[in-house]
Amino acid sequence: MSFLRPLPARALLAAALCACAPAEAPSRSTTPHANLIATAPPADPFAEHEASARSPIDAPVARHPPPTLIRHATVLTAAGKRYEPGFVLLKYGSIAAVGAGDGPSTPEGTVVVDAKGQFVTPGIIDPHSHIGVYPVPKTVAHDDGNELIDPLTASARAEDSFWPQDPAIERAVAGGVTTIGVLPGSGNLIGGRGVVLHLVPERGARAMRFPGAPEILKMACGENPKRTYREQKRAPASRMGNLRLLRDAFVKAQKYVRDWETWTKKQRAQAAGKESAPPTQASARPGSDGDSKPPDRDLALETLALVLRGDILVEWHCYQADDMLAALAVADEFGFKVRAFHHALEAYKIRDVLARRGIAVATWDDWWGFKMEAYDGIPENAALLTEAGARAAMHSDSPVAIQILNQAASKALVAGRAAGVKLDEDDAIRWLTANAAWVLGIEDQVGTLEVGKRADVVVWNRHPLSTYARAMRVYIDGRLVFDANQPEPPWSDFELGIRRP
């Protein structure tokens, strides 16, 4: 009866990975797409499928903004250093130099920005946004954030719902935000894939894709899924129902992995046999071709299979400490990692567990109380997590809050300090940038002002942790996308003829 006992997930996946991934494959955490598309061997069926779903139609266009030197500013690097006065040199879309003093002498053609009295930070990253999938104005036609026909819709993609004309995009940029993680809503246990976008005016989400960002999956526990489907007189109707359906889904995903693995092995064995020996009577027999028919493709299970393999980052909406612990039990059972809990208002209660496991928390400063699972939120959440050695990030989940995320970090910093947590300004900036980048798996590319990182940079008129601070200039990949002193026609086609200067 040993065949009935499920294989330990890790062993199974290790076998699957050994079978198809080359040893020299680049680290997934830095260049996941390269892994999935460019270097994955054709023998990995999931990678092939991923690649085929990534049509290059309307891909990001490389631009060549002039080199820009921002100087005489206070530079907050989010990497432990503060330069006052300092400079940042943006060149070829990257940060070419950053440091104290006036900066290097600049060749002709360099735009020099005198930012005396102003502050420079990395672009803010909001790891939890529904901009574009729940756009403004609220309309029935654009209510595209939740696929509430089934609690498990892993194959849905936020990218396919994203409305690039959402007027909230430009307003987020005016708040100093350069990158967002757009997620499906939380009505489903597995809502579907999110997408990491650069906030640039484009015709579609594909052109806004953050280059090289990993795939992310939105999951949800607690009240939302069970309430949504209970109202429909369907499962899940309870927390245990949530977990039951989730386990069932991952059991199916395990079988899916096994089926493909078996088929792949057979294919290889057959190929090897054909090469080494002339066809035998048996293999030439009609009917044996049945074995070469691949298992049916299931895009939802394929997504979960990639989660099991660690190729998709799990972004899990969870409020209560006990719900997060239950979620982690499922993750352990099936051998996958949770990248971050989102909202996680009770994360402070289990901060030791989260720190030990390296799980990040994307949360608010003090948005709480609106439902039972949000009742125990406290403003010191991010501070206590940071103190415990866990990664905390600020998120908005709102087109209003995204405009003042800098104030959120400031409030969380003040609350933490009042509670006796030792925090500095750099910690608060990191909540907005470096840690938020880690939540989305793009920490090697953005989140700090360091040489070689993407030139996603904000110039503020005063200290960004002040209530009165405004983003004056916002750069994405070295390109000036927002200038508070140069009002331009609205980005959104929708607002043409409506918005006034």
Added chain:
Amino acid sequence: MRAPARCIGLAIALGSTAIPARAEPPAPVVIEHAKVYLPGDRAPLEDGTVVLAGGAILSVGAAGAIPAGARTLDARGKVVTAGLIDADCDVGVVDVEHEPQANDTDVREALTPALRMADAYNPLSVLVPVARSGGVTSAVVAPRRGLLGGRSLFANLAGESASEAVVRPALAQYAHLDEESGQAATGTRGAMWLVIREALEDARFYATHKPQYDANGARQLSLHRAGLEALLPVVRGEEPLVIEAHRASDIETALLLADEFRLRLVLSGASEAWMVAGEIARRKVPVIVDPLEDLPERFDRLHARPDNAALLSRNGVSVIIATFSAYGVRLLWQHAGNAVRMGLDHDAALRAITEAPADAFGLRGYGRIEPAAVGNVVVWSGDPFLTSTQVEHVFVRGREQPLQTRQTLLLQRYRNLPVERAAAR
């Protein structure tokens, strides 16, 4: 840590008392050497003294007799303002928004002018101390929806009983004529205004035909007696009618309606008010806004913008800032601070959360630091609008209030892990 130990003692003492005894009158307090914000256009006192006695402000300024037994509070480097007033919020009527039994704002009928929020107000809601911890000492708690949704209350955010807390149980009448509430209830904008007009006309008719109405000799009216009665002070121009409207043309309609019926109008929401600021200013109609609601979120506010408050104020409109929330009441300072960020004059923003709501609703003695005013006073560590500023002392009717909340208790419990509860010791 913001929660002083003595607060816990107080909470336990109160928790063990079934019926709270009337508290002793508070000892007089002298707050000295503070930067004190004064009403109107007067410059703040840079080294001012505020004396609280008998629940009121006894004196303001350098001079003034110090009452016997007064406690002195050295507020050097601190800022003193009147206690903030949230001019539209849900404190005391919501504990958990998504739980129907813990949410008393979800009225399902469109026409409930006789509804009184005061009947639902719970002074012991856990959200009351939270609001107070943000320097908010009193609040207007208003119906959240309805074409004529009923009457708001005005309460001090302190006290063990509703009768102690509620100052005005029937403050103003509310008409939510936004897309979400008004238009949705009737289907079209025209029908929405028709219902309001009809109700006001019927109330006016009722006012002069009570005997016929009682004798069953009156024509058919659109409201029941209780509703008509509730609208009487509105059509007499005594009680404010707060109209939530966002589109500029809806605001114009509201202004014309107010002219026609001689209403005491207050505008609320008013996302596009900046486009008709002159007309609003000419009629001296106060406007309640939330500066953070700056998105073209619905078709009735496609011209919403973050500097609405600043533009209104610049055009001479009396601007009031409110949170329209339950949990966010304590962040009233941040709502006002963002108006400043977008160009509203600092002192006008402070007036928008103190004097302006008091003046709009006729709340005499509230929202100002002056002799004989109610002793609702806040001591801040600095500029009230800055994230870095802490609320240091809150006085309601001259009595200092604990800054402890359920949240500070959670912090205390989880400040160190593992948490040791009594049973596990």
